[in-house]
Amino acid sequence: MAAEAGEVTLGKEALDDGRRGALPIDPDRDTGESVEIRRDPRRHRTAQRSILLVIGCAGAVGALARYAVALLLPTPAGHFPWSTFWINITGSLVIGVVLVLLAERFPRARIARPLVVTGFLGAYTTFSTYMVDADLLFRGHDITTGVIYALSSLIAGAAAVFAGIVFARFVIRLDHRLNEQLS
Amino acid sequence: MGVLVVLVVAVGGFVGAPTRFLVDRFVADRAEADFPLGTFLINISGAFLLGLLTGLDIAGHMPQLVKDLVGVGFCGAYTTFSTWSFETVRLLEEGEVLEALFNAFGSLAVGLVAAGGGIALGLVH
Numbered sequence: 001m002a003a004e005a006g007e008v009t010l011g012k013e014a015l016d017d018g019r020r021g022a023l024p025i026d027p028d029r030d031t032g033e034s035v036e037i038r039r040d041p042r043r044h045r046t047a048q049r050s051i052l053l054v055i056g057c058a059g060a061v062g063a064l065a066r067y068a069v070a071l072l073l074p075t076p077a078g079h080f081p082w083s084t085f086w087i088n089i090t091g092s093l094v095i096g097v098v099l100v101l102l103a104e105r106f107p108r109a110r111i112a113r114p115l116v117v118t119g120f121l122g123a124y125t126t127f128s129t130y131m132v133d134a135d136l137l138f139r140g141h142d143i144t145t146g147v148i149y150a151l152s153s154l155i156a157g158a159a160a161v162f163a164g165i166v167f168a169r170f171v172i173r174l175d176h177r178l179n180e181q182l183s
Numbered sequence: 184m185g186v187l188v189v190l191v192v193a194v195g196g197f198v199g200a201p202t203r204f205l206v207d208r209f210v211a212d213r214a215e216a217d218f219p220l221g222t223f224l225i226n227i228s229g230a231f232l233l234g235l236l237t238g239l240d241i242a243g244h245m246p247q248l249v250k251d252l253v254g255v256g257f258c259g260a261y262t263t264f265s266t267w268s269f270e271t272v273r274l275l276e277e278g279e280v281l282e283a284l285f286n287a288f289g290s291l292a293v294g295l296v297a298a299g300g301g302i303a304l305g306l307v308h
Binding site: 023024025026027028029031051052055056057058059060061062063064066067070087088091092094095096099114117118119121122123124125126127128129130131132134135136138139150153154157158160161162165 | 196
């Protein structure tokens with residue numbers, strides 16, 4: 001599982017030279033297939049089917065997890081939708097942590113991104129309910145709550161991603177330092 | 184919660200998440216820019232669809248099971264908040280401030296209009 005020291009890249013240098021280990025902009029895009037697989041149509045098709053199945057299964061679990069949180073924290077009409085808010089913020093925190101760990105520490109864990117990021121976190125967090133709930137607050141003349149909900153989710157989501165990225169990079173550095181001291 | 188609801192939400196998620204993956208790649212393969220257009224179009228279209236469902240539901244034309252399957256399951260899994268937030272932060276980190284702001288506030292504005300349009304359309308029918 002552990003990557004060799006040469007493969008570990010941190011921060012902006014990793015992006016500039018385009019090496020593997022760089023954080024993507026759109027994490028749902030990459031399939032994680034090797035170049036050889038992508039060039040072989042038959043193996044590429046098989047790989048695509050497996051990836052779709054993994055994303056589908058993780059998506060089912062993510063949707064159920066979101067449904068469970070929504071049942072635990074029901075939102076009465078006209079109130080701040082806390083369940084969707086916390087679902088989206090916790091999902092944003094975890095995506096930051098996971099993508100840094102995958103890009104900078106475990107680049108060989110190919111299945112982890114479709115499973116955890118595209119499948120589970122993508123399905124667990126939701127944009128459509130966020131938009132519809134905000135619109136329903138506006139329609140019910142709860143304008144202030146609607147505006148606060150729309151903007152606080154956006155800002156807290158970005159802050160959560162940033163916190164996740166910073167935390168994961170800190171843990172990776174700490175791990176390196178400990179490894180150097182121990183070996 | 185009933186067994187049927189669990190099954191229906193799971194099926195919706197099982198279809199919704201891979202649909203996002205396929206649509207995202209379809210769009211990304213055709214738009215060479217760094218801007219995450221795929222996620223943007225996914226979230227807007229999903230917000231419209233859920234808005235439509237919600238409008239129909241308010242008008243009383245929506246069985247609970249369809250709401251759970253298409254609304255909670257499919258739309259919830261098809262659209263994504265975590266990827267959207269992540270893309271905004273990554274664009275900021277890259278110094279693409281305008282793209283980041285457009286991704287954040289553009290998605291929000293267009294998403295609200297799309298969902299609102301969907302609700303209005305559903306209410307008419």
